[in-house]
Amino acid sequence: MTTVGSTGASTYEAVNIFFDRAADRLKLDDGERELLRRPWRELQVAVPVRMDDGRIEVFTGYRVQHNGARGPYKGGVRYHPLADREEVKALASLMTWKTALVDIPFGGAKGGVQCDPHLLSEGELNRLTRRYTANIEHLLAVNRDILAPDLGTNAQTMVWMMDEYGRIHGHTPGIVTGKPIELGGSAGREAATGRGVVTVVAEVAKDAGIDLKGGGVIVQGFGNVGSWTARIADEMGCNVVGVSDIQGGSYRSDGIDMKQLLRHKDETGTVTGLPGADSVSNEELLEQPCDFLIPAAIDGVIHAENAPRIKAKMVIEAANHPVIPEADRILNDRGIKILPDILVNAGGVIVSYFEWSQNLYQAHWKEDRVTTELKKIMTRAYRKVSETAEREAITYRDAAFLIGVGSVAHVARMRGFI
Numbered sequence: 099m100t101t102v103g104s105t106g107a108s109t110y111e112a113v114n115i116f117f118d119r120a121a122d123r124l125k126l127d128d129g130e131r132e133l134l135r136r137p138w139r140e141l142q143v144a145v146p147v148r149m150d151d152g153r154i155e156v157f158t159g160y161r162v163q164h165n166g167a168r169g170p171y172k173g174g175v176r177y178h179p180l181a182d183r184e185e186v187k188a189l190a191s192l193m194t195w196k197t198a199l200v201d202i203p204f205g206g207a208k209g210g211v212q213c214d215p216h217l218l219s220e221g222e223l224n225r226l227t228r229r230y231t232a233n234i235e236h237l238l239a240v241n242r243d244i245l246a247p248d249l250g251t252n253a254q255t256m257v258w259m260m261d262e263y264g265r266i267h268g269h270t271p272g273i274v275t276g277k278p279i280e281l282g283g284s285a286g287r288e289a290a291t292g293r294g295v296v297t298v299v300a301e302v303a304k305d306a307g308i309d310l311k312g313g314g315v316i317v318q319g320f321g322n323v324g325s326w327t328a329r330i331a332d333e334m335g336c337n338v339v340g341v342s343d344i345q346g347g348s349y350r351s352d353g354i355d356m357k358q359l360l361r362h363k364d365e366t367g368t369v370t371g372l373p374g375a376d377s378v379s380n381e382e383l384l385e386q387p388c389d390f391l392i393p394a395a396i397d398g399v400i401h402a403e404n405a406p407r408i409k410a411k412m413v414i415e416a417a418n419h420p421v422i423p424e425a426d427r428i429l430n431d432r433g434i435k436i437l438p439d440i441l442v443n444a445g446g447v448i449v450s451y452f453e454w455s456q457n458l459y460q461a462h463w464k465e466d467r468v469t470t471e472l473k474k475i476m477t478r479a480y481r482k483v484s485e486t487a488e489r490e491a492i493t494y495r496d497a498a499f500l501i502g503v504g505s506v507a508h509v510a511r512m513r514g515f516i
């Protein structure tokens with residue numbers, strides 16, 4: 099079981115601390131709470147893969163459909179050594195609150211295969227993806243459950259999933275989102291989460307009177323979300339002062355030259371060791387001074403031990419669940435505001451919604467349209483969160499959960515589940 103922080107709570111229990119606070123405020127009774135907290139369906143599958151050396155290795159895969167009150171289940175599939183049942187359940191529940199908060203017509207789901215994709219060849223990944231898809235296929239449909247990329251998966255993984263699903267059901271592009279554009283993907287999907295993150299940074303900076311060119315932005319993680327966040331933040335005139343990837347980070351208090359950084363990354367394969375910048379570890383990077391600290395890698399990176407040393411004015415959660423509840427409390431007590439994951443990283447699933455709709459009616463939107471509509475939804479959701487936080491005198495996270503959980507509870511009652 100994945101545990102985070104000194105409490106030893108699983109990620110699922112940790113996320114439910116936030117859920118429970120919303121349920122208390124909404125005065126949900128015990129039965130309603132249980133209905134909304136518990137995943138509606140959990141599937142565990144064995145995923146046997148013929149490895150390149152001839153051996154068979156059997157991986158474990160999951161698909162958790164957390165809540166379908168608001169529409170078809172929607173959520174990514176993660177390939178990661180820590181993607182166990184509790185982790186996938188937690189991430190599935192975050193999808194439920196996320197899609198409800200930004201008001202797109204989906205429920206929440208998540209999938210995972212417990213593996214280290216960096217240790218697998220292209221052929222092994224292809225075979226693993228096809229077997230996983232074939233083994234969960236009976237739970238999927240364009241109006242039932244739709245897959246997407248997450249940590250360790252990408253557009254190529256989505257093509258293999260679509261292809262495998264299509265062998266059984268016929269060509270069905272809408273069964274996965276995050277596909278390459280040539281195969282039914284949407285313009286702007288790859289950059290979508292990063293663009294959404296930067297939209298939230300710009301809005302909250304305006305409200306808080308923080309100059310984007312001032313104390314700067316630190317982005318931890320340089321995968322899909324982190325790298326697009328850093329690039330788009332730079333394009334929008336933010337002063338990006340720190341970045342990192344698995345190998346370590348680079349920090350420069352008067353700003354990193356993004357072109358130089360991208361060249362360096364191309365040449366060396368990493369963002370650490372950038373000439374003219376200080377090389378720092380991932381842990382050190384999180385503790386450097388900045389206005390906006392953006393964890394964009396994995397969960398649990400800000401915990402009780404390092405939370406007292408965070409020097410940012412605000413934490414912007416681009417990753418899912420990067421701040422554990424104990425650290426959440428410490429940062430709140432220290433007056434460091436946290437913009438929560440279910441708001442900040444919703445750009446990915448919002449453009450997935452655009453992609454899915456385009457697939458259903460065989461349309462192609464231009465990138466401008468995607469960007470405009472994405473910004474509209476992100477800004478509306480941010481406004482709702484900040485107004486609710488102010489009106490109820492609660493944190494942004496509590497406000498986001500209040501809106502998300504409240505909306506699912508409302509719809510569940512209308513449908514007669516409760």
Ligand code: GLU
Nearest residue numbers: 173174246248446447450
């Ligand atoms: N994996 C992304 C997330 O956590 C995107 C999910 C999707 O597009 O369905 O939000």
